[in-house]
Amino acid sequence: xxxxxxxxxxxxxxxxxxxxxxxxxxxxxxxxxxxxxxxxxxxxxxxxxxxxxxxxxxxxxxxxxxxxxxxxxxxxxxxxxxxxxxxxxxxxxxxxxxxxxxxxxxxxxxxxxxxxxxxxxxxxxx
Numbered sequence: 777x778x779x780x781x782x783x784x785x786x787x788x789x790x791x792x793x794x795x796x797x798x799x800x801x802x803x804x805x806x807x808x809x810x811x812x813x814x815x816x817x818x819x820x821x822x823x824x825x826x827x828x829x830x831x832x833x834x835x836x837x838x839x840x841x842x843x844x845x846x847x848x849x850x851x852x853x854x855x856x857x858x859x860x861x862x863x864x865x866x867x868x869x870x871x872x873x874x875x876x877x878x879x880x881x882x883x884x885x886x887x888x889x890x891x892x893x894x895x896x897x898x899x900x901x902x
């Protein structure tokens with residue numbers, strides 16, 4: 777069992793930056809690929825970024841490429857999402873999720889992830 781706790785959300789003006797963190801419990805963090813998802817009001821949850829167990833492979837949706845960076849520190853059991861040049865359309869609740877390795881390096885389908893955090897709100901004002 778893995779427990780995930782996000783932090784770092786908040787209110788920021790357009791063009792600003794935030795760094796989200798997701799701390800994982802347990803000693804098997806390095807065994808999981810990790811992903812960040814978001815859900816805006818009235819919209820479906822969407823994949824934002826993912827990172828492989830080693831950290832060598834990352835994946836992003838097109839709308840955040842060049843602005844967001846996912847990283848992980850396996851020694852600290854933590855995954856990060858650095859968000860720069862934020863836009864109002866980035867406003868959402870952001871969730872981190874863990875994926876047990878079952879054949880894919882970095883899944884983009886949230887249904888394939890096994891563990892989820894409670895979410896952290898990110899609000900970008902125009």
